Amino acid sequence: DTAVSQTPKYLVTQMGNDKSIKCEQNLGHDTMYWYKQDSKKFLKIMFSYNNKELIINETVPNRFSPKSPDKAHLNLHINSLELGDSAVYFCASSRQLNTEAFFGQGTRLTVV
């Protein structure tokens, strides 16, 4: 069973479109995260939710909006996509904040 699963794995879309990436974890964790990894492989945290509440919200354009319908899901919606949004987006979860994080396989987003 996949612990942290993201869909889709690949996403190619045109500038200006709105898209969503879904994430689900079956580990029973309280905390979920979204990370962005750019072309230089540099990982950067975007958001963190703990028990469905937003805990960490780094400097991210407000075109990015996370939504957590329940503790097992944290989806990422992106409005008006730009070329610079092209990256690999990783979802992760951990039992609590500041504990070991388990990552999904990533979603490679390409904006053309």
Add this chain to the structure above:
Amino acid sequence: KNQVEQSPQSLIILEGKNCTLQCNYTVSPFSNLRWYKQDTGRGPVSLTIMTFSENTKSNGRYTATLDADTKQSSLHITASQLSDSASYICVVSAGAGSYQLTFGKGTKLSVIP
């Protein structure tokens, strides 16, 4: 400003050899330090997490050390295998309720036969 610096940026070693990766940080207040392994095209996988009071932690052939006084950590890989080829990322977590994570840029390790 919180920073995590890793060295070397990349490293090539022969299969069976040992190697050590370095991580220096200036994160304050310190909560914990983590080492992750990221295979190409995959998500990072946690190797170790160390808190302030821990100065060494092992996970199989991986041994991480932490010197909280000098703010340095190392990841030692023993008897390297081809499957160790990956990027190794050092991540430092700030404490005091901030939960801020600061990532290093990683060391790309290539193990060749």
